[in-house]
Amino acid sequence: MARARIAIIGTGLIGTSIGLGLAARKDREYEIVGIDKNRGHVREAKKLGAIDREAGSLEEALKDTGLVIVAVPTMAARQILKDSVPYLAEGAIITDTCSTKADIMHWAAEFLPETVNFVGGHPMAGREISGPGAGKLDLFHGATWAITPSPRADEQAVNIVLGLIESLGAIPLYIDAAEHDTYAAAVSHVPILMSVALFRMVRDSQGWEDASFLAGTGFRDLTRLASGDPTMSRDIMSSNREAVLHWLGRLEEELGNVRRALEVGDPVLTDLFASTQLDRDTFLTNPPQRRVPEGPETPNASDTMRRMFFGGFYDRLKDVTNKPGVDRNSEELRRRLGIDENGNARN
Amino acid sequence: MARARIAIIGTGLIGTSIGLGLAARKDREYEIVGIDKNRGHVREAKKLGAIDREAGSLEEALKDTGLVIVAVPTMAARQILKDSVPYLAEGAIITDTCSTKADIMHWAAEFLPETVNFVGGHPMAGREISGPGAGKLDLFHGATWAITPSPRADEQAVNIVLGLIESLGAIPLYIDAAEHDTYAAAVSHVPILMSVALFRMVRDSQGWEDASFLAGTGFRDLTRLASGDPTMSRDIMSSNREAVLHWLGRLEEELGNVRRALEVGDPVLTDLFASTQLDRDTFLTNPPQRRVPEGPETPNASDTMRRMFFGGFYDRLKDVTNKPGVDRNSEELRRRLGIDENGNARN
Numbered sequence: 001m002a003r004a005r006i007a008i009i010g011t012g013l014i015g016t017s018i019g020l021g022l023a024a025r026k027d028r029e030y031e032i033v034g035i036d037k038n039r040g041h042v043r044e045a046k047k048l049g050a051i052d053r054e055a056g057s058l059e060e061a062l063k064d065t066g067l068v069i070v071a072v073p074t075m076a077a078r079q080i081l082k083d084s085v086p087y088l089a090e091g092a093i094i095t096d097t098c099s100t101k102a103d104i105m106h107w108a109a110e111f112l113p114e115t116v117n118f119v120g121g122h123p124m125a126g127r128e129i130s131g132p133g134a135g136k137l138d139l140f141h142g143a144t145w146a147i148t149p150s151p152r153a154d155e156q157a158v159n160i161v162l163g164l165i166e167s168l169g170a171i172p173l174y175i176d177a178a179e180h181d182t183y184a185a186a187v188s189h190v191p192i193l194m195s196v197a198l199f200r201m202v203r204d205s206q207g208w209e210d211a212s213f214l215a216g217t218g219f220r221d222l223t224r225l226a227s228g229d230p231t232m233s234r235d236i237m238s239s240n241r242e243a244v245l246h247w248l249g250r251l252e253e254e255l256g257n258v259r260r261a262l263e264v265g266d267p268v269l270t271d272l273f274a275s276t277q278l279d280r281d282t283f284l285t286n287p288p289q290r291r292v293p294e295g296p297e298t299p300n301a302s303d304t305m306r307r308m309f310f311g312g313f314y315d316r317l318k319d320v321t322n323k324p325g326v327d328r329n330s331e332e333l334r335r336r337l338g339i340d341e342n343g344n345a346r347n
Numbered sequence: 348m349a350r351a352r353i354a355i356i357g358t359g360l361i362g363t364s365i366g367l368g369l370a371a372r373k374d375r376e377y378e379i380v381g382i383d384k385n386r387g388h389v390r391e392a393k394k395l396g397a398i399d400r401e402a403g404s405l406e407e408a409l410k411d412t413g414l415v416i417v418a419v420p421t422m423a424a425r426q427i428l429k430d431s432v433p434y435l436a437e438g439a440i441i442t443d444t445c446s447t448k449a450d451i452m453h454w455a456a457e458f459l460p461e462t463v464n465f466v467g468g469h470p471m472a473g474r475e476i477s478g479p480g481a482g483k484l485d486l487f488h489g490a491t492w493a494i495t496p497s498p499r500a501d502e503q504a505v506n507i508v509l510g511l512i513e514s515l516g517a518i519p520l521y522i523d524a525a526e527h528d529t530y531a532a533a534v535s536h537v538p539i540l541m542s543v544a545l546f547r548m549v550r551d552s553q554g555w556e557d558a559s560f561l562a563g564t565g566f567r568d569l570t571r572l573a574s575g576d577p578t579m580s581r582d583i584m585s586s587n588r589e590a591v592l593h594w595l596g597r598l599e600e601e602l603g604n605v606r607r608a609l610e611v612g613d614p615v616l617t618d619l620f621a622s623t624q625l626d627r628d629t630f631l632t633n634p635p636q637r638r639v640p641e642g643p644e645t646p647n648a649s650d651t652m653r654r655m656f657f658g659g660f661y662d663r664l665k666d667v668t669n670k671p672g673v674d675r676n677s678e679e680l681r682r683r684l685g686i687d688e689n690g691n692a693r694n
Binding site: 124144191201202203213231234245248270276287 | 540555
């Protein structure tokens with residue numbers, strides 16, 4: 001009997017952390033395969049126990065695989081979606097971890113056959129170091145994980161991705177892709193630019209050495225995002241440029257407000273610091289509550305977990321693995337891909 | 348025989364953390380007294396074991412005390428220096444933890460008698476929460492602790508403050524007060540303003556609730572400094588305004604550079620992210636090395652520790668405690684303070 005299989009495409013920080021979480025399930029009955037354009041990364045992920053096996057090719061990774069997790073920067077994810085088409089099993093579930101969601105949803109709709117289920121995802125977690133060695137079993141514990149299902153994805157597929165998210169200890173958040181990108185620009189993408197600007201400001205100053213001696217946890221925390229993967233950052237800015245430029249303008253305005261408070265002095269200055277401390281503490285201790293929608297759109301977490309690991313998920317993966325090659329024989333797929341009856345994709 | 352005594356003025360985050368470190372020394376032969384204008388804070392510090400005893404007044408805290416640690420915001424520190432004058436023991440060592448150093452050095456020279464030793468200090472460590480409950484034994488472990496001795500402070504006094512710093516696990520850095528303030532503005536004070544601006548930008552936007560759901564570790568880290576004590580932040584900006592405004596202008600320029608990179612796109616954008624990642628990683632793994640001066644200005648850490656806890660420090664504190672009231676009988680002090688022969692200070 002074929003084993004259920006999960007494929008992780010990209011075994012950097014995020015892919016490896018996902019793999020560590022999935023591999024840690026003692027009751028698991030699925031195999032985890034991994035692939036990365038950086039062979040060293042996939043070998044390290046295997047050594048760390050994040051994957052069971054390295055796939056030698058995208059075809060090998062995707063063949064008969066029920067759940068595909070694309071954990072690479074946005075532009076690379078675009079290419080992987082394109083390249084995956086000939087190999088995706090019918091009914092397979094594909095999810096991603098890209099920092100922007102509108103583009104990837106667009107590409108999924110453009111490239112992927114209707115026989116597969118694309119469920120966009122974005123874990124709001126990271127570290128200042130990258131690569132598989134930075135992977136952590138608990139990287140996603142308590143983190144928000146945005147989920148943007150495609151209209152075509154069926155409910156069971158969405159629930160399986162929810163189960164994946166919850167099994168990693170994260171909190172799923174349904175959100176529209178465009179809305180995600182607008183707000184992610186404010187809370188995630190512009191902060192990257194702030195980190196870069198602050199670091200460059202000090203690093204490029206004549207007093208860099210002396211300043212560096214004084215740099216403590218504040219400087220380190222505020223420049224942390226400047227150590228992120230440059231390709232990821234570039235892709236984020238390219239695929240969310242308009243929103244990022246909007247919020248960058250807003251940030252400049254806020255810095256102008258701060259400057260004026262400095263110039264005016266008290267009581268404006270103390271009020272600014274005191275109200276911001278209060279607002280932020282309230283955000284930390286009593287954050288805005290999500291209005292969770294009622295009904296079938298709100299799967300029960302433990303149901304989803306059970307389904308994923310013991311019930312529907314396993315059955316689903318088994319279903320897929322029992323129908324090898326079905327994807328390449330579909331008329332719909334051949335049309336979409338422009339492949340011949342022998343299943344050879346034209347590249 | 349009188350016990351050697353250390354006084355901590357201000358038992359918030361910093362004062363309590365210092366007390367916890369000093370109290371943890373099993374071999375200690377000194378008493379730690381604490382005082383805070385917030386009585387709840389000093390009681391909590393005592394409960395936490397950061398101080399042995401609450402002093403009922405500044406006089407009680409300072410009388411016969413060998414080492415005084417002023418751990419309050421800058422403007423409050425100014426007042427404490429002024430108010431302390433009648434009570435400081437001859438030969439006492441006074442240090443502080445203020446975030447700016449030029450003003451406090453100026454005030455120490457202006458207010459304090461020549462019979463005491465002022466050694467300015469600034470631990471480059473903090474937390475996003477304040478108060479004694481936030482105090483941590485290891486808050487200063489590995490942190491830089493700037494030290495700005497007054498020209499009048501004798502070498503032994505400086506060594507005792509060095510011993511204090513090193514016993515808390517921090518790394519002392521000799522620096523000129525003005526130079527400290529210039530660079531602290533870049534790596535510490537402007538980052539506070541950045542945190543405030545970023546938090547306000549998102550908090551005051553119409554999409555705050557939705558954005559808050561997506562806010563992950565990046566947003567939390569980059570806005571951490573906005574939760575700092577408002578009085579401390581206000582004092583920092585007031586006492587280092589010129590330097591802060593200078594660096595704020597530089598930050599705005601850097602954000603302009605980042606904006607241009609976004610508009611131009613690659614290869615400029617990727618180059619910016621890649622070179623900044625490289626530079627920051629180099630800073631973390633291989634930071635600029637301090638050119639440590641040779642000779643008596645470089646006390647050996649273990650010597651200093653030994654001196655502080657077993658040798659000179661204890662002797663020194665004992666000396667002081669064996670000469671109660673000597674300060675108030677000094678002609679020099681009476682002149683400076685305008686007190687009468689009975690030692691009654693005119694307030």
